[in-house]
Amino acid sequence: MKRYLALILVLSTICTNLFAAEAGMPQLDPKYWASQAFWLILVFSILYISIAKIYLPKIKSNLDDRENKIKEDLDEASKLKNLSEKKIKEYEIILENSKKEVTKILLVSKNTLNKNIQNKKASMEKEIENEISKAQKEILEMKKNSINSIHNISQEIASNIIEKISGDKLNESSTRAVIEDVAKKNIGKYL
Amino acid sequence: MQQFSVHKIGPEIKIAGIDLSFTNASLFMIISMAIILLFLFLGTKERKIIPDKIQLIAEMLYNFVAKMISDTAGSKAKPYFPFIFSLFMFVLLCNMVGMLPYAFTVTSHIIVTLIMALFVFIAVTIIGFFKHGFKYLSIFVPSGVPAVLLPLITIIEIISYLSRPVSLSVRLFANMMAGHTMLKVFGGFVISLGILGGWLPLSFSVALTGLEILVAFLQAYVFAILTCIYLNDALNLHH
Numbered sequence: 001m002k003r004y005l006a007l008i009l010v011l012s013t014i015c016t017n018l019f020a021a022e023a024g025m026p027q028l029d030p031k032y033w034a035s036q037a038f039w040l041i042l043v044f045s046i047l048y049i050s051i052a053k054i055y056l057p058k059i060k061s062n063l064d065d066r067e068n069k070i071k072e073d074l075d076e077a078s079k080l081k082n083l084s085e086k087k088i089k090e091y092e093i094i095l096e097n098s099k100k101e102v103t104k105i106l107l108v109s110k111n112t113l114n115k116n117i118q119n120k121k122a123s124m125e126k127e128i129e130n131e132i133s134k135a136q137k138e139i140l141e142m143k144k145n146s147i148n149s150i151h152n153i154s155q156e157i158a159s160n161i162i163e164k165i166s167g168d169k170l171n172e173s174s175t176r177a178v179i180e181d182v183a184k185k186n187i188g189k190y191l
Numbered sequence: 192m193q194q195f196s197v198h199k200i201g202p203e204i205k206i207a208g209i210d211l212s213f214t215n216a217s218l219f220m221i222i223s224m225a226i227i228l229l230f231l232f233l234g235t236k237e238r239k240i241i242p243d244k245i246q247l248i249a250e251m252l253y254n255f256v257a258k259m260i261s262d263t264a265g266s267k268a269k270p271y272f273p274f275i276f277s278l279f280m281f282v283l284l285c286n287m288v289g290m291l292p293y294a295f296t297v298t299s300h301i302i303v304t305l306i307m308a309l310f311v312f313i314a315v316t317i318i319g320f321f322k323h324g325f326k327y328l329s330i331f332v333p334s335g336v337p338a339v340l341l342p343l344i345t346i347i348e349i350i351s352y353l354s355r356p357v358s359l360s361v362r363l364f365a366n367m368m369a370g371h372t373m374l375k376v377f378g379g380f381v382i383s384l385g386i387l388g389g390w391l392p393l394s395f396s397v398a399l400t401g402l403e404i405l406v407a408f409l410q411a412y413v414f415a416i417l418t419c420i421y422l423n424d425a426l427n428l429h430h
Binding site for chain 2: 044
């Protein structure tokens with residue numbers, strides 16, 4: 001649209017002011033064409049030479065540097081990744097081994113602990129048994145003693161009672177024999 | 192049209208009877224060049240692995256032009272990369288500098304665009320003949336055309352080939368001039384309609400300025416990519 005407008009502008013100006021271009025479009029005034037051409041060529045040559053010789057090689061080398069650096073970094077990263085994977089594997093192996101070892105140690109210590117406990121238990125039981133048998137013996141002895149003293153006391157009481165009732169003094173050995181006889185019959189009730 | 196007028200700055204320089212005086216056009220060519228060189232200088236000064244902003248822009252432009260060339264003209268066009276990069280940057284900066292108020296638009300002059308287009312045309316033709324010899328003339332004879340149509344097609348091809356510099360130069364010049372003229376016309380409306388009715392053309396002017404910045408970039412791109420396409424025809428003879 002704009003191009004057509006411009007073309008119409010150009011054409012109309014050319015038609016109306018073909019030889020008096022100053023009044024219409026300054027573009028068509030050839031007065032400074034040579035100057036513009038000269039300065040354009042000069043300026044553009046300077047621009048081209050400085051871009052081609054100085055700046056583009058710089059930008060290019062910088063881009064290349066960056067690409068190389070990125071490539072190197074990526075290589076390094078993949079290397080490190082491999083290394084870390086290897087290390088992880090090693091670590092896992094170590095972990096597995098140590099787990100095995102731990103279970104082994106656990107088993108061994110459990111066994112020894114059990115044994116120890118069993119030993120201790122056995123010795124304790126023995127001790128307890130000894131104590132029990134000792135105590136039983138003591139009790140038995142005490143029983144025997146108590147029976148004897150009961151005999152003595154009952155003999156004394158019996159002879160005293162008989163003496164009081166009959167006024168006679170009985171033979172000690174005969175009373176004793178009677179009491180022991182009675183005791184033998186009745187002692188089972190109390191023991 | 193006053194914005195397009197060329198006038199002398201400083202003394203008159205005459206070499207061999209030709210007026211080569213320094214003009215405002217020359218001044219703005221030099222300004223454009225100075226901006227490009229300053230920008231490239233700042234963009235390549237530090238050369239960091241992780242670029243800063245200006246370096247990034249320079250590298251993006253480099254990659255942009257490099258991709259444009261490799262896409263359209265292939266790897267054989269690599270030696271011409273500096274020329275196309277310079278051309279693209281120069282046209283782009285001349286267009287962009289022209290967008291500033293009171294600035295002169297170098298590319299709105301047909302003589303400037305014509306010289307650039309003619310240079311491209313002549314260079315491409317020379318490259319074509321240099322690479323392929325007389326076989327380069329086969330560019331005018333497309334393959335797979337019926338023999339009856341061949342003379343007609345050949346004439347059309349020759350005309351289209353010869354009109355390349357004209358179309359290339361007039362496209363850029365006309366776009367630049369039309370855009371600036373339109374901006375000027377709408378600016379004039381703003382003044383003549385005053386504070387009551389001037390708002391509409393003013394908003395148009397703002398929108399047109401955005402459009403013109405786009406056109407400034409686009410025309411530089413088109414100029415460069417057409418150069419690449421012509422170069423491609425000369426380097427890789429497809430027909």
